[in-house]
Amino acid sequence: MKTWLLILVLAAGTVLMKTLGPVLAGGRQPPAALTRVVALVAPAVISALIVAGTFTHGQELVIDARAAGLAAGAIALWFRAPPVVAMLIAVIVCALLRLAT
Amino acid sequence: MSFGLLAAPLLGALPSVLMSAVVWSGTAQFAALSILTSGGGTALAAGAGLLANTRFLPMGFAIAPSMTGGPLRRLLTGALLADASFVIGHRGGGRFDISAIAWAAPLQYLPWIGGTVVGVVGANAIGDPARWGLDVLFPVFYLSLLLPDLFPERFQGGSRRARRGADSQSGRGSSAPQNLRPIIVALLAAAITLALTPVAPPGVPVLVAAAAALIGLRAPRQSGTRGSAGDEA
Numbered sequence A: 001m002k003t004w005l006l007i008l009v010l011a012a013g014t015v016l017m018k019t020l021g022p023v024l025a026g027g028r029q030p031p032a033a034l035t036r037v038v039a040l041v042a043p044a045v046i047s048a049l050i051v052a053g054t055f056t057h058g059q060e061l062v063i064d065a066r067a068a069g070l071a072a073g074a075i076a077l078w079f080r081a082p083p084v085v086a087m088l089i090a091v092i093v094c095a096l097l098r099l100a101t
Numbered sequence B: 001m002s003f004g005l006l007a008a009p010l011l012g013a014l015p016s017v018l019m020s021a022v023v024w025s026g027t028a029q030f031a032a033l034s035i036l037t038s039g040g041g042t043a044l045a046a047g048a049g050l051l052a053n054t055r056f057l058p059m060g061f062a063i064a065p066s067m068t069g070g071p072l073r074r075l076l077t078g079a080l081l082a083d084a085s086f087v088i089g090h091r092g093g094g095r096f097d098i099s100a101i102a103w104a105a106p107l108q109y110l111p112w113i114g115g116t117v118v119g120v121v122g123a124n125a126i127g128d129p130a131r132w133g134l135d136v137l138f139p140v141f142y143l144s145l146l147l148p149d150l151f152p153e154r155f156q157g158g159s160r161r162a163r164r165g166a167d168s169q170s171g172r173g174s175s176a177p178q179n180l181r182p183i184i185v186a187l188l189a190a191a192i193t194l195a196l197t198p199v200a201p202p203g204v205p206v207l208v209a210a211a212a213a214l215i216g217l218r219a220p221r222q223s224g225t226r227g228s229a230g231d232e233a
Helices: A002-025 A032-055 A065-078 A083-100 B002-011 B013-023 B026-037 B042-053 B056-066 B071-079 B083-089 B098-122 B134-150 B160-170 B181-196 B204-217
Strands: none
Touching (some): A002 B056, A032 B083, A065 A083, B013 B098, B026 B042, B056 B098, B071 B098
């Protein structure tokens, strides 16, 4: 019972947070300051997601094979490798390093 | 998949799959699960899950100006929002391709549910996907979408609109990015995430890091003699 309640609350809350912005502010021309902030939300969130997905494990900060994989992928991307190639390189580096340790 | 593996023993098979189906947010589900695993109550677990998902608030407001149609249509599209769709739909300069966000949704949704089912069924037969380095896929993928925003000169796409006006005035050849702000914001957000991870529950660091975008409240400083007039339009 408690499990179902948890699922319900999480589902409702998630949908609410996803839709509040679109419903309240959709299709309108926002003020210039807001536009500048909004333009920067994506770089901020994406950067945070990269860091969270690479250097954290639960609440711990870690530097492991993922960091090496990301570095390899970053180098590939910098030299304009297609994203798929960069991802493949990153996975291979990451897996090899884990195999070796 | 890893969610199914972890959740099945604790929640049961059906609730685990259903949770993936209706909540559809790995961060929230893992956050709630980790609270339950460490002996926290249902309310705490729900709180952690919701807190982890508050990052969708600024993301929702970010995509809102790019949306068209009535409130109902926006509501339905907004419900499709996910981390990866946000990144995929992002077109630089605060614009979002809403249709990209919409089509990206089923591409993520189905594997997510499928993965949970496989995880639940396969329980311990399947090893940890992390062993194969698959967990590095997302960061690299995200990076591929972040770089054009930080270095529009080097990577095509990104804020084409802003660049076009600047190029016609200053001429080509300036390899230094003219707009340092996205880089500053990205670095700031990364630093915030690192700093908060040990002290804040999962999901919260990313939310707070989104606040780095608030430096956009300040009008851009005019670095050259002629500023990019397009920014103010």
